[in-house]
Amino acid sequence: MITTKDLTKVYRSRGRDVLALDSVDLHVQEGEVFGVVGTSGAGKSTLIRCVNLLERPTSGTVTVDGVELTALSGSEQRAGRELREARRRIGMVFQHFNLLSSRTVQQNVELPLEIIGLDRHDRRRKAAELLDLVGLADKAGSYPGQLSGGQKQRVGIARALAGDPKVLLSDEATSALDPETTRSILQLLRDLNQQLGLTVLLITHEMDVIKSVCDSAALMRGGRVVESGRLTDLLADGHSRIARDLFPLGDFGSGQADRTVLEITFQGDAPAQPFVSQLARTYQIDINILGAAVETIAGRLVGRMRVELPGSHTDNVVPIGYLRQQGLQVDVLDLSNGVAA
Ligand SMILES: Nc1ncnc2c1ncn2[C@@H]1O[C@H](COP(=O)(O)OP(=O)(O)OP(=O)(O)O)[C@@H](O)[C@H]1O
Numbered sequence: 001m002i003t004t005k006d007l008t009k010v011y012r013s014r015g016r017d018v019l020a021l022d023s024v025d026l027h028v029q030e031g032e033v034f035g036v037v038g039t040s041g042a043g044k045s046t047l048i049r050c051v052n053l054l055e056r057p058t059s060g061t062v063t064v065d066g067v068e069l070t071a072l073s074g075s076e077q078r079a080g081r082e083l084r085e086a087r088r089r090i091g092m093v094f095q096h097f098n099l100l101s102s103r104t105v106q107q108n109v110e111l112p113l114e115i116i117g118l119d120r121h122d123r124r125r126k127a128a129e130l131l132d133l134v135g136l137a138d139k140a141g142s143y144p145g146q147l148s149g150g151q152k153q154r155v156g157i158a159r160a161l162a163g164d165p166k167v168l169l170s171d172e173a174t175s176a177l178d179p180e181t182t183r184s185i186l187q188l189l190r191d192l193n194q195q196l197g198l199t200v201l202l203i204t205h206e207m208d209v210i211k212s213v214c215d216s217a218a219l220m221r222g223g224r225v226v227e228s229g230r231l232t233d234l235l236a237d238g239h240s241r242i243a244r245d246l247f248p249l250g251d252f253g254s255g256q257a258d259r260t261v262l263e264i265t266f267q268g269d270a271p272a273q274p275f276v277s278q279l280a281r282t283y284q285i286d287i288n289i290l291g292a293a294v295e296t297i298a299g300r301l302v303g304r305m306r307v308e309l310p311g312s313h314t315d316n317v318v319p320i321g322y323l324r325q326q327g328l329q330v331d332v333l334d335l336s337n338g339v340a341a
Pocket residue numbers: 011012013018019020038039040041042043044045046047205
């Protein structure tokens with residue numbers, strides 16, 4: 001549904017070039033919620049602004065729903081007719097809501113419909129439907145200043161849906177909200193994704209957002225996508241940095257040379273059996289549990305545990321094989337850099 005190829009953006013700032021996007025290849029499938037995560041300055045905002053050509057990339061292509069936007073003329077306010085048409089099928093939600101304070105909630109939602117020339121009656125009907133969809137039917141006559149942050153973001157979402165978009169872009173939509181409101185807005189995005197078949201591309205600096213709402217994710221660093229994929233696949237990959245960040249499990253053990261640290265992951269229907277005590281009993285070994293967490297990720301129950309066994313990797317080949325036989329994913333950590341060996 002959204003594909004970027006070799007997407008590059010260079011800003012010229014005070015006489016020097018800033019490489020904000022460096023050959024970004026991204027593929028967001030139709031109907032999924034895709035999260036881009038990364039620290040400040042990684043290039044997330046630039047990426048999302050290039051996806052709907054609010055920012056014209058320096059090179060590379062952006063294709064949304066089969067239309068190559070980068071081949072259409074104009075950008076920002078001077079977009080040509082075809083680009084404006086294509087943009088109508090892409091909704092955008094902003095961190096600070098971007099509502100007009102002098103207009104009522106209803107009038108804010110009607111704004112994009114006014115711009116496309118819909119008549120008054122149809123505008124009213126459509127805006128009322130959208131406000132109902134986001135749970136704000138009773139606030140139609142209120143002004144943004146009379147709403148909470150979460151309600152303002154619901155208005156922002158209703159407005160973004162006015163053009164019946166197939167794709168919704170969310171630029172840190174929950175960063176200005178408290179944790180409970182964040183949860184309710186993420187749930188709303190998830191519901192809209194499922195009810196309307198909406199494809200959602202969101203950017204965030206919070207791993208919790210990825211964990212609670214996304215099907216897939218990409219990690220950005222220094223303008224590059226360093227990892228991307230479906231969360232279920234990433235969780236099955238012992239080298240995945242995203243998976244590691246989804247489960248911060250504490251330290252890496254005693255640091256002694258004759259110890260083996262394992263990371264054990266179980267997903268979905270994998271046995272929720274007491275494998276640690278079974279292992280200890282079967283092989284008569286003392287197992288040190290270093291950390292454990294169970295989360296619901298992409299709608300599936302996923303657990304991860306880090307344990308330390310006495311002896312080297314070679315000494316533990318048989319117990320590791322036993323765990324794998326139980327349907328568990330087992331990665332042996334390389335203690336020098338904390339990733340799977
Ligand atoms: N208009 C601009 N002019 C010059 N440099 C820019 C401009 N916009 C962004 N940059 C630079 O591009 C890089 C990527 O910025 P961007 O805002 O995309 O990152 P980000 O991951 O969204 O960060 P944040 O989470 O802080 O918004 C940064 O080095 C930033 O300073």
